[in-house]
Amino acid sequence: MPHRLLKFAFSKEYPEPRMFNTPETLKPEYDVVIIGGGGHGLAAAYYLAKEHGITNVAVLEQGYIGGGGTGRNTSIIRSNYLTPEGARFYQTSVDLFQDLSRDLNLNLFYSERGHFTLAHSPASLRTQRWRAEVNQHLGISSRLVGPEFIKEQIPEIDLSCGGHQPPIHGALYHPPGAIARHDAVAWGYARGASQRGVEIHQKTAVTDIEIRDGAIAGVHTDKGFIKTKKVLSAVAGWTTHITRMVGLRTPLVIHPLQALVTEPVKPWLNAIVVSASLHVYVSQSSRGELVAGASLDPYELISMRSTLDFAEGLGGHMLELFPCLGEAKVLRQWAGLCDMTPDFSPIMGTTPIKGFYIDSGWGTWGFKATPVSGMTMASTLARDEDHELIRAFNLSRFEQFDLVGEKGAASVGH
């Protein structure tokens, strides 16, 4: 280390490589074009290069990498889902996340906190028990706990919710529930992909997609046309823009989801706390800020505006759970876009258009799925066949009335 520092001091150039290369111009043709430089698009590029040796790949990002949902989410990672398809899929992601800092050689600040989903009624307690049973059956660490356990782990919580709301009857407790530094996830995948030859083009928007004889022929961008036979759309809240370009009908509708952080305070909240009935969830970041969110905005909107309604509503419910926060100041508030499906499961894999692959329907729950989505989409693109873990999430499930009902575990819980 001292030697490297010395070398740096005498060098005119910064000796460390940049996070990723920034090529000036687009090539006329790529084997694969990935639309969207969020975590999902970058992870797919990384695994395409690393696992399948496909490196003539361009990731096109209209803004800057991680500027979409990837940099706006509240970074909760967990696998206590309700359906066997969902639980298996998200558990694979948690397994990948646990080793990701080493794999990407970048500290992602992955931090296991324990995740509580509070139940405010006997009915809600029954749902949490159902989830615990499904989870345990599938080998996921998750169990039902009573109010005493909650109070012991989170002494600041008011189990009676100030008397304004039904009291806390118990919770689903998921010890591996974690948070991580979301920007670093995008940067780590970008760097890993770039080191293997993938090109990442920021400020490059896809404006149209060329289809000939039912197969992908190329993409138009604001910097010109690129030939390619394979396109992956990994644009989450912008998916309906892209599906319009290729004439694909989907159930997706876009809603804003908002979040806020308080000023940093000394560490006191170790767990991630979610209240299913109060539509509140909160955790404390490694910087000490309380990161909190609520449920989706109530109507469709493809816009990232923030509202006072949200801050007021969330503030009120936070105080019912944590009266000690009366003096805490809100530092920032923002919104992101969520592409919602009717069954709260993603839409992934092959489509009726040859060479057009989709990774979407991430709603409010897609950050935790970043590694597994990248891995399974890379395999799907390389083999032109849906990876086994995502077969249940194909767009065709709606035509076959074969939905993967995940609402009870995906909404609000994040």
Place this chain on the structure above:
Amino acid sequence: MKIIDCPVNGPRPLQEFHFGGEVRTMPDPARAADAEWADYVFHRSGEPAVKREWWYHVPSGVWFIAERDNRTDQFVRTYLYGEGPANE
């Protein structure tokens, strides 16, 4: 505060309204093929554009149609079902 023009009660705050989703025409359930029925039940036109939507004024129980731009949140016009420009 956002104000919506209810065709019966006039301008009211957003908080008094409930969003009812896109206006869709139901195919004949007896005759629709499975794919057509699935398209009606699940698929939506979620693309960026001015949309025709159902909205509900909760205090007075009025359902009506709004034409709204889903990118800017601007309400272009509101009218009762059957009275609009398209006269559905």
